[in-house]
Amino acid sequence: MEVAASVKKILAQSGYSVTAVCTTGAQTLQSMHSLEEGILICGYRFSDMMYEEMYEYLPPGFQMLLIASAANVMDREVNNLVCLPLPIKVHALLQTVEMMEYTISRRRKKRKSLPKERSDEERQTLEEAKAVLMSRNGLSEEEAHRYIQKRSMDNGTGLVETAEMILSLMGDG
16 A cells, blocks of 8 residues: 555656555456546555456556566566566656556547547438538539538538538528
C-alpha cells in the first residue's frame, strides 16, 4: 500500500490524474469499468488475484504497468503489458507512463479517424438525400455527397441530420 501511495504522489505531482488506488482486484476491475481507457499500475499480486488474472479481465482501452521484482517481470512479452522492475526509479516510472499515455492517445485518435459505422436506415437517408440533390440540381453522386458534407460542417450537424433536413426542405411535402 505504501508503494501505491508513493506512486500516486509521484504521478499527481507530475500532472497525471490518478483515479483510484485499490488493494483488491475486484476494486480495481470496478474502477476500470467506469472508465473508457487508462493505465493500470499494479504489483505482482493483489489480495484476491495475481496480475495475470487481472490482465485477462483488462478492458480494451487499458494498458497494464506491472511493477514487481526483477525475477517476476522477466520475459513478459505481452500486448498492453509493460513491466518495471523494483526498486523503481522515479524517472523510469514517469517516462514509462508518458510512453503509455502516448500510445493510448494515438489509439484514441486512430479510433476517431475511422469512418462512423452507420445503420441501414441512416445509409438509406443519405442515399435518398443524394438522389434528391442529383435529380433536382443535376449533381453527380460525388458532388451531392460533398454538398451534404459541406452543409453538415457549416451547420455543425451530422451528415444524417443534414440529409434529413435536405429531404424535408426539398421533399414533396
